[in-house]
Amino acid sequence: MTESYTxxxxxxxxxxxxxxxxxxxxxxxxxxxxxxxxxxxxxxRAMRLKRLKATDYLANSDVTMPDNIKTWRQSLRDIxxxxxxxxxxxxxxxxxxxxxxxxxxxxxxxx
Amino acid sequence: xxxxxxxxxxxxxxxxxxxxxxxxxxxxxxxDVTAVTGQTAITSLADTDKFLVSxxxxxxxxxxxxxxxxxxxxxxxxxxxxxxxxASTLTVDNCFTSDYGNYFVVMEDMxxxxxxxxxxxxxxxxxxxxxxxxxxxYRNASRYFDDDGSTASxxxxxxxxxxLSDGSEESADWKGFNGFFVFYQPQENSSSRFSGSxxxxxxxxxxxxxxxxxxxxxxxxxxxxxxxxxxxxxxNLRAGANxxxxxxxxx
Numbered sequence: 076m077t078e079s080y081t082x083x084x085x086x087x088x089x090x091x092x093x094x095x096x097x098x099x100x101x102x103x104x105x106x107x108x109x110x111x112x113x114x115x116x117x118x119x120r121a122m123r124l125k126r127l128k129a130t131d132y133l134a135n136s137d138v139t140m141p142d143n144i145k146t147w148r149q150s151l152r153d154i155x156x157x158x159x160x161x162x163x164x165x166x167x168x169x170x171x172x173x174x175x176x177x178x179x180x181x182x183x184x185x186x
Numbered sequence: 187x188x189x190x191x192x193x194x195x196x197x198x199x200x201x202x203x204x205x206x207x208x209x210x211x212x213x214x215x216x217x218d219v220t221a222v223t224g225q226t227a228i229t230s231l232a233d234t235d236k237f238l239v240s241x242x243x244x245x246x247x248x249x250x251x252x253x254x255x256x257x258x259x260x261x262x263x264x265x266x267x268x269x270x271x272x273a274s275t276l277t278v279d280n281c282f283t284s285d286y287g288n289y290f291v292v293m294e295d296m297x298x299x300x301x302x303x304x305x306x307x308x309x310x311x312x313x314x315x316x317x318x319x320x321x322x323x324y325r326n327a328s329r330y331f332d333d334d335g336s337t338a339s340x341x342x343x344x345x346x347x348x349x350l351s352d353g354s355e356e357s358a359d360w361k362g363f364n365g366f367f368v369f370y371q372p373q374e375n376s377s378s379r380f381s382g383s384x385x386x387x388x389x390x391x392x393x394x395x396x397x398x399x400x401x402x403x404x405x406x407x408x409x410x411x412x413x414x415x416x417x418x419x420x421x422n423l424r425a426g427a428n429x430x431x432x433x434x435x436x437x
Contacts, residue, residue: 078274081274082273082276083277084276084278085265085277085280085281088270092274099320100417103419107303107420
């Protein structure tokens with residue numbers, strides 16, 4: 076990603092960053108890039124929560140949760156422990172050209 | 187005795203005064219237009235500067251009114267920055283002064299050159315030769331509502347910046363963050379807070395979502411803030427990004 080290290084202000088227009096401004100910019104961008112895996116895991120957790128919530132009703136006392144749904148929900152809960160690095164997160168977040176998630180863990184088994 | 191000609195130099199300076207001219211004898215057709223255009227122009231007005239008026243409540247007699255009694259706009263522009271080319275950051279310096287307590291800020295086409303970046307804002311200190319306040323004193327609460335019905339948020343305390351939006355869409359066609367904030371007493375040492383709304387386009391895996399954004403933020407420590415600083419977490423702001431700051435007059 077190209078960083079131009081430039082500032083456009085209302086007093087002088089476009090100018091190069093001072094050394095201090097450039098150092099701060101590099102620090103900001105590094106912090107952002109270093110947190111890439113954390114951001115992906117946060118997104119994965121949100122996707123997981125959405126699916127768990129969608130099947131919570133099957134845990135009601137008047138409904139019997141099918142075993143394959145129980146297994147699937149447990150596999151969703153185990154995502155953080157079974158997928159522990161950024162490459163694994165990328166696989167979980169991968170999509171096809173239509174925007175559909177490709178990892179099988181996101182597909183709810185038929186009841 | 188009447189005279190039909192007066193020789194050059196025949197009337198000395200200030201020789202004709204009000205006692206020698208009949209009332210209403212000089213009508214507008216005899217006024218030289220340079221009576222206005224020949225004067226020295228000024229670019230700012232003091233409260234006691236005067237304007238000539240025809241008093242409708244007093245038979246149209248000429249009177250004057252002082253600038254302080256004229257109606258005026260409630261918003262007075264105090265700063266604007268428009269990017270003429272892509273740049274890492276956009277800064278508006280010296281836009282918060284002691285002249286006004288509260289400020290209205292319009293952000294237009296704050297588009298990133300990269301996908302999936304966070305849009306951020308910091309305060310500036312130091313006036314015209316300002317510097318960016320990077321202290322870990324920022325707290326913000328931003329709530330989003332997407333056009334597909336989903337919701338999201340960005341919150342944090344002890345941050346090094348305000349986070350205004352996330353998931354940037356890099357396409358210039360979609361435009362980035364557009365919105366308006368009100369800043370409350372940013373130049374007061376003990377308070378710097380803002381709230382406002384906006385919209386942006388979020389890059390998603392399958393398409394783009396238009397997102398309604400509701401933002402608020404507070405700076406937790408004492409500081410006199412004099413300007414604003416906008417940037418994305420990485421990548422540049424596209425040319426055309428525009429920020430206008432107005433002081434809100436209480437007059």
